[in-house]
Structures are given as C-alpha cells and as structure tokens.
Amino acid sequence: MSSNFGKTIQVSTFGASHGYAIGGVVDGLPCGYHINRDELQAFLRRRAPGQNQFQTQRKESDVPEFLSGLVDDMLSGSPLAFMIRNTSQHSGDYNNLRDIPRPSHADFTARMRYGDKVDMRGGGHFSARLTAPLCVAGGIALQLLARKGIRIHGHLKQVGTIQDAPIDMVKPNMDALADIATEPIAMLDASKRQAVESLVLKLKGEGDSTGGIIEVIATGLPAGLGNPNFDGIENRLARVIFGVPAIKGVSFGGGFNMCSALGSEMNDAFTMNGHTVTTTTNNSGGIQGGITNGLPLVMQVGIKPTPSIYKEQHSVSLSKEEDTLLTIKGRHDPCVALRAVPVIEAVTALVLLDFLGDIDHELR
Ligand SMILES: Cc1cc2nc3c(=O)[nH]c(=O)nc-3n(C[C@H](O)[C@H](O)[C@H](O)COP(=O)(O)O)c2cc1C
Numbered sequence: 386m387s388s389n390f391g392k393t394i395q396v397s398t399f400g401a402s403h404g405y406a407i408g409g410v411v412d413g414l415p416c417g418y419h420i421n422r423d424e425l426q427a428f429l430r431r432r433a434p435g436q437n438q439f440q441t442q443r444k445e446s447d448v449p450e451f452l453s454g455l456v457d458d459m460l461s462g463s464p465l466a467f468m469i470r471n472t473s474q475h476s477g478d479y480n481n482l483r484d485i486p487r488p489s490h491a492d493f494t495a496r497m498r499y500g501d502k503v504d505m506r507g508g509g510h511f512s513a514r515l516t517a518p519l520c521v522a523g524g525i526a527l528q529l530l531a532r533k534g535i536r537i538h539g540h541l542k543q544v545g546t547i548q549d550a551p552i553d554m555v556k557p558n559m560d561a562l563a564d565i566a567t568e569p570i571a572m573l574d575a576s577k578r579q580a581v582e583s584l585v586l587k588l589k590g591e592g593d594s595t596g597g598i599i600e601v602i603a604t605g606l607p608a609g610l611g612n613p614n615f616d617g618i619e620n621r622l623a624r625v626i627f628g629v630p631a632i633k634g635v636s637f638g639g640g641f642n643m644c645s646a647l648g649s650e651m652n653d654a655f656t657m658n659g660h661t662v663t664t665t666t667n668n669s670g671g672i673q674g675g676i677t678n679g680l681p682l683v684m685q686v687g688i689k690p691t692p693s694i695y696k697e698q699h700s701v702s703l704s705k706e707e708d709t710l711l712t713i714k715g716r717h718d719p720c721v722a723l724r725a726v727p728v729i730e731a732v733t734a735l736v737l738l739d740f741l742g743d744i745d746h747e748l749r
C-alpha cells in the first residue's frame with residue numbers, strides 16, 4: 386500500500402488503526418523554523434477521537450513522538466519522522482467482519498485487493514486513524530504558512546440538510562472562522578450548531594449516521610501558483626483530499642451551483658484595487674486554469690455518512706457465499722464530517738506549502 390504525496394514537501398503516513406503505532410515522515414521541510422508544540426497539540430485535539438458525545442468514544446491522546454527532524458522544537462531540515470502510539474484498540478469488535486464485510490467501508494475492497502490476510506481491524510491502514518499523522522504534518526505546515534501571511538480555516542458548511550451561514554468568498558471573515566475552530570460543531574451560526582447537535586444525538590440514539598460538507602478557505606496566497614494542465618492547484622488538492630477517508634466530492638468557489646447558472650451571473654469581473662488586479666466576485670474560488678489569482682481559495686469537500694452504523698444491515702458471508710444480516714460493534718462517529726474539518730485544513734496546508742516551496746527559497 387503506497388501512502389505518499391508531494392513534490393517539494395513529500396509526506397508519507399504509516400501504521401494501522403489497531404497496530405502498535407501510526408505515524409509519518411515529511412521530507413523537504415525547511416531548516417531553522419521553530420514549531421510551537423502547544424499550538425500543534427491544540428490543533429491535533431480538534432481531530433482527536435473520544436472528546437465529546439458527538440464522536441467515536443475511542444479515546445486517544447494523539448501526542449506525537451518526534452524521532453528525527455525536530456531538535457529543541459526547531460526543524461532541523463532532515464526528514465521529520467514521528468509516531469503516535471495506539472492505546473485503545475478493541476480489536477475483538479472486528480472479529481465477525483473478517484467474514485462479513487461492512488457495507489460501504491473498505492473491508493470488502495481491501496480483501497479483494499490484498500487478500501484475506503489484510504489487517505482491517507478498526508479499518509486497518511484505511512482507517513481515519515491515519516488522519517492523525519496528516520494533522521501532525523499539516524499542523525506544522527499551517528505554522529510555516531502563517532509566517533508567510535497565509536491563513537487556512539474551515540467550517541461545516543452543511544451537516545445532513547442543516548446549512549451554516551454562507552461565507553463571503555471575496556472577503557471571508559477569517560477571524561470568525563478561527564473563533565469557531567474549537568467548537569465541537571464548527572459552524573458560524575450558533576442556532577445551526579444547536580440544530581446539528583440535536584440531529585447527531587438523535588441519529589446516534591437510532592444507530593444511524595449522516596454526512597456533510599466542509600468548506601475550507603485559504604487567504605494570503607500570491608497570484609500565480611499552480612501549473613497546467615495536470616498539476617494545478619485543483620488537481621493536487623483533489624488527489625490528496627480524496628486520500629482522506631469518506632470524501633466523496635471536491636468543488637471550488639461556486640462549485641456545482643454554477644453548472645445550472647448563466648455566464649453573466651457567474652463570471653468574476655476584473656477590477657483594480659489600487660495597483661492590484663482583483664475581481665468583484667469569487668465564483669472561481671481563487672483558481673483559474675489551475676493557477677491562483679490572488680483571491681481567497683475557497684473549496685468545498687463532500688463527506689458521506691459514516692459507514693459503520695449500528696442498525697442491522699444486509700451483507701454477505703464470504704466463507705458461506707450467502708446473504709446474511711450484520712450487526713456491528715465498535716466505537717464509531719455518527720457524523721465523520723465533524724472531526725474532519727482540521728484534517729481538510731491540514732491537507733490543504735500541505736499541498737499549498739508544496740506549491741510555495743517551488744517559488745519561495747526560504748521554504749526549502
Ligand atoms: C475523521 C473521520 C472519522 C471517521 N470515523 C469513522 C468511524 O468511526 N467509523 C467508520 O465506519 N468510518 C469512519 N470514517 C470513514 C471511514 O474510514 C471510510 O468511510 C472508510 O475507510 C472507507 O473509505 P471511503 O469512504 O473513502 O470509501 C471516518 C472518516 C473520517 C475522515
């Protein structure tokens with residue numbers, strides 16, 4: 386299983402949900418940057434499991450142990466390697482799933498690809514547990530980008546059918562987004578947060594799950610980042626974002642709403658702001674031709690409902706080759722989108738840092 390991405394900043398993740406540890410290696414980070422470990426840990430806490438009633442009850446502290454590349458909290462320029470020990474595996478919960486695959490998890494396809502010895506306890510290497518190392522690498526990338534004046538924040542644009550207040554795509558209020566980052570339901574509109582809490586608790590009680598849409602915004606990017614035709618900002622973001630489990634779609638700016646609209650409604654008119662070319666709207670989401678135009682990068686990420694639900698489901702017994710009913714155990718998120726906001730921020734930061742490394746010699 387190959388798990389790596391990046392050109393100037395190369396990231397790989399390793400481990401399995403119920404193995405000894407998970408971790409990552411990041412090559413190409415610059416030398417001599419101080420990393421604020423408290424800030425990094427606070428970022429990891431936003432994703433960590435078992436922190437409130439809206440999440441999986443598996444508790445992991447998710448404290449990374451740095452093996453190389455960080456000396457006295459300073460990046461040393463050599464490959465950054467780290468691991469996070471797993472401490473709360475309940476592997477017995479997965480015994481029946483060796484024979485009866487969970488609908489819409491990776492149990493069946495992993496077995497088709499790798500055979501019946503594949504370790505799928507807790508989702509194995511396919512598990513969202515592997516998003517913790519992404520957040521370690523991405524949390525560091527966010528700190529490096531912040532020093533270049535680049536900010537990345539996300540919110541839950543939608544959970545089930547409940548929609549958050551829209552953001553201004555030309556002048557997003559990044560402080561407001563930063564303020565809600567540690568909310569268990571990262572929505573700007575407090576009344577919608579309450580509605581989502583009720584929905585998620587109701588679904589949890591019923592043994593069901595729901596999906597959502599995360600919107601991530603990056604500001605402070607220079608115009609001119611990205612390459613045609615297969616190596617643009619959208620291309621590389623989509624490749625890495627689809628590496629996050631449960632992602633089913635990525636769109637930019639006006640997204641799919643533009644498909645049924647008119648050009649006269651959607652085109653972003655150019656205008657001068659002093660000596661800078663800008664646009665009056667930002668339906669392009671800050672990207673045209675795969676290249677940044679200097680406007681905020683705006684991206685929506687569609688997330689499916691958690692596949693592991695506690696309702697009885699139809700599946701098959703692989704050994705008996707017959708249809709059967711499945712009831713699962715384990716500790717699962719009723720809505721994975723809630724914990725995925727920092728994950729999408731993290732991978733966005735890694736991809737953007739990778740592009741900036743091409744043009745910014747300080748970041749090499
Ligand atoms: C933050 C996060 C938490 C997740 N938690 C769970 C979970 O508790 N139970 C589960 O079945 N799937 C969970 N998933 C999703 C599965 O890992 C994912 O659906 C599965 O690996 C199959 O991959 P696919 O949905 O991309 O096809 C989570 C995903 C994310 C991003």
Ligand SMILES: C=C(O[C@@H]1CC(C(=O)O)=C[C@@H](OP(=O)(O)O)[C@H]1O)C(=O)O
Nearest residue numbers: 434441443507508512513514715716717
């Ligand atoms: C452990 C994490 O999330 C896990 C992601 C996950 C899955 O199928 O993706 C299934 C569950 O695993 P388990 O049954 O072992 O508790 C979640 O708890 C984590 O995010 O750190």
